[in-house]
Amino acid sequence: MHLLKFLRNFRRQRQMINFYKAFIKEGDLCFDIGANIGERTNCFLKLGAKVITLEPQSSCFAVLQSKYRNNKQVKLIRSAAGSEEKEDQLMICDETDECSTLSKEFINSYSAISGLNWNKTEKVKVITLESLCRSYGVPKLCKIDVEGYESEVMRGLQSPIKYICFEFNRALLSDTSKSLEILGTLGNYRCNFIKYEIMSLVSEEWLPLEEFRSKLDQIITPDILTGEIVAEHLDY
Numbered sequence: 329m330h331l332l333k334f335l336r337n338f339r340r341q342r343q344m345i346n347f348y349k350a351f352i353k354e355g356d357l358c359f360d361i362g363a364n365i366g367e368r369t370n371c372f373l374k375l376g377a378k379v380i381t382l383e384p385q386s387s388c389f390a391v392l393q394s395k396y397r398n399n400k401q402v403k404l405i406r407s408a409a410g411s412e413e414k415e416d417q418l419m420i421c422d423e424t425d426e427c428s429t430l431s432k433e434f435i436n437s438y439s440a441i442s443g444l445n446w447n448k449t450e451k452v453k454v455i456t457l458e459s460l461c462r463s464y465g466v467p468k469l470c471k472i473d474v475e476g477y478e479s480e481v482m483r484g485l486q487s488p489i490k491y492i493c494f495e496f497n498r499a500l501l502s503d504t505s506k507s508l509e510i511l512g513t514l515g516n517y518r519c520n521f522i523k524y525e526i527m528s529l530v531s532e533e534w535l536p537l538e539e540f541r542s543k544l545d546q547i548i549t550p551d552i553l554t555g556e557i558v559a560e561h562l563d564y
Contacts, residue, residue: 340525344371347527348469351491352377356468359460361409361481364426365391368471373401380464384408384418384452385428403464409474410454411483420448427475430454434476437499456484469493473556479506488515490564496521498553501544508541508557516562521547523555534560 344367352358354376360369363383369392372379380403381396383389389406396402408418408430419435421427422445429435435446457470466487472478472494482494492511496504511517519540520529537559540547548555 340527341367341371341374343527344368345374347522348372349375351469353468357465359457359467359470361457361471362473362475363392364388364473366395368473369396369402372469373399377401377468379403380405380460380467382407382409382455382460384450385420385425386450388425405455405460407453407455408477409457409460409472409481409484410477411456411480412454413456413459414454415451416454417449418452419446420450421446422448429475429477430480431474431476431503433503434497434500437476437497441499457481458484458486461485461487476500476503479503479510482507482510485510485514488561488564490561492517492559493556494559496548496555496557498548498550501548504548504557505541505544508537508544508559511559512537512541514561515564517559518562519560520558521555522558523552526555529558530555 348371352375356377358372358377358379360379360381363369363381365388369379369381378401382405383392384407392404416430419429427444467489469491470489472481474481478494517537518534519537520531520534
């Protein structure tokens with residue numbers, strides 16, 4: 329079983345590297361927002377990128393520290409991202425560290441249908457993407473995975489970023505639409521997407537952001553529960 333798990337993880341890591349190498353070159357700066365235990369951070373590092381890794385959950389941040397505390401290519405920051413600088417309560421999922429969130433809407437949408445529970449909280453610092461850009465530079469790629477809090481993270485950004493990859497959830501497409509609307513104010517973007525755990529673009533055709541947003545409910549069909557929007561700035 330350990331060997332099978334290793335082989336599955338190795339295969340997934342190779343698929344992830346092959347996907348992101350179309351967007352990231354050696355020496356590029358990347359943001360990993362909502363890093364969990366660093367799967368994307370590890371991928372970006374293997375592509376030769378420098379990584380700003382943001383994770384608020386204490387248990388996950390401890391894992392990140394054990395992996396990367398001596399890696400000069402990684403800056404670890406224990407914080408959440410949002411629309412303003414503040415302190416907030418991170419709601420901790422009892423069953424999995426992958427579903428802790430600042431979004432009450434996410435919990436309201438999934439608690440009844442998922443069997444998951446959120447009975448604990450942690451006080452966390454919240455910073456903005458724009459403050460990260462000021463401190464470390466504007467990244468080539470920013471990945472955002474924050475369990476239904478994506479539009480709040482987008483509100484904290486004023487600088488256009490070449491590639492932004494952010495999670496969507498079928499039950500929260502209204503938040504995905506808000507995220508796209510905010511992103512559209514930052515420049516001329518086109519969009520595509522990937523399904524959960526499948527590291528390849530669904531469509532051969534990229535759509536202009538507003539067209540993608542207007543057709544969102546048709547593009548993200550009911551059988552696609554979650555995945556990642558990939559947005560590319562065309563005038564970068």
